[in-house]
Amino acid sequence: MIEVEHLTKRYGGQLAVDDVSFTCEPGTVTGFLGPNGAGKSTTMRMICGLTPPTSGGATVDGVPYRRLGNPGRKVGVLLDASAQHAGRTGREILALAAITMGLDTARIPERLAKVGLDKTAARRRLRGYSLGMRQRLGLAYAMLGDPAVLILDEPANGLDPEGIFWMRGLLRGFADRGGTVLLSSHLLREVEAVADRLVVIGNGRILVQGGKDQLLGEAGTLVRAADPAELDSLLQSMGITGSRSADGSMLVPSDPQTIGKAAAAAGVVLLELRPAGAGGLEEMFLRLTGNGHGDSKLEEVTR
Structure with a gap:
């Protein structure tokens, strides 16, 4: 479970996130929506311990992200698909992650295949990847440690329609097996197709949140x-x-x-x-x- 309680972030005199609170429960996909500059990415970075909040806090299973032991085994994070060394191959990126998390590197070919990256793509350096390929690699990276929670910021960017449909099934299946997904995306129809709950943010504060069917109804x-x-x-x-x-x-x-x-x-x-x-x-x-x-x-x- 992800619990966000009164998260607030100020940059000087600018209030980027204003008293944001919501919960993401196991077995659900939560769509985190808002226009550009609404505070979505800042909120997700605070949840993952990358940006310190001015006030408030966030926990995963009751523990702040920074205090999780071996966090990749508990929380899979994809905030920027290009945030990897451009000179490394897809296989090398996952191998280093596996070693860091204490995992067997023998699982890497299967994980690459699961996200639609073949042996040729595994040997290619990241600088030669399209944005869609980087997103697929980022998902493989996020899911490498078999986490129970996924936090994904715009994971469908660069994917073609077939890839978007594939990702919808991947995330829906993950949640149906008891996983927790926090998903930020501008592809509203895809969010509507996969999400159970919605959190809409604007100008740094929650505009509305609740079950998708309830809100639309x-x-x-x-x-x-x-x-x-x-x-x-x-x-x-x-x-x-x-x-x-x-x-x-x-x-x-x-x-x-x-x-x-x-x-x-x-x-x-x-x-x-x-x-x-x-x-x-x-x-x-x-x-x-x-x-x-x-x-x-x-x-x-x-x-």
């Missing part, structure tokens, strides 16, 4: 009227506060039936009325992060 209602002013008056009379998007539609914390009946009774002509979650994770993500600050109205709607 309780995201509220999207409603758009021929006369936006009439819709505003209707919602005000109902005591409902919504959030308007760039296309003029409103995201409101109510169900479509209630809004539809009230609009019909008041003579308000609606052009759109549907559950917000019907558009999937991508739509929810864009609406959460589109305001740039993840205001409290959106947070209330999606919790």
Whole structure:
């Protein structure tokens, strides 16, 4: 289990991560999402002990990463697929990792094959790898010690569609066997396909978190009227506060039936009325992060 409690990181006067707390449980894939600069990578680096927090902390199975004995046997980490010596071969990189962790190097060919790297790729130096090949090698490195936890930052970068589909199966299988996965990715549809839980971060703080099905099912209602002013008056009379998007539609914390009946009774002509979650994770993500600050109205709607 990964437990993150009130993690905060300041760089001078800049607040990069602001009181972030969440939990990743065994048997689940947690999608860690947010726009560029939201604080995802900083949070993951703090979990892995690479960046000291200003306050708060994170543990894996109750122990801070830096205090884990032989951490590669417990936590597999892939934060930067290019963070290896460019002059070493794929086999050499895994061999050095195996020796460091006290593992038998005889397992390396099987581990390379598992991530789709053949004998030719194993002999090639890292500088000759494509980004997709580096990602595959990074996954082999992360899983070399048979850890129970995986922490992966953008592992699908550079993979072709077949590779992305392969990785989805790999991570889903890992979690189904009881493993814990924390996955950061910009490929929202792939995250939606594999994740059990979602944590969305913006401007360094949590915008929303919870089970994927719950969040997508309780995201509220999207409603758009021929006369936006009439819709505003209707919602005000109902005591409902919504959030308007760039296309003029409103995201409101109510169900479509209630809004539809009230609009019909008041003579308000609606052009759109549907559950917000019907558009999937991508739509929810864009609406959460589109305001740039993840205001409290959106947070209330999606919790």
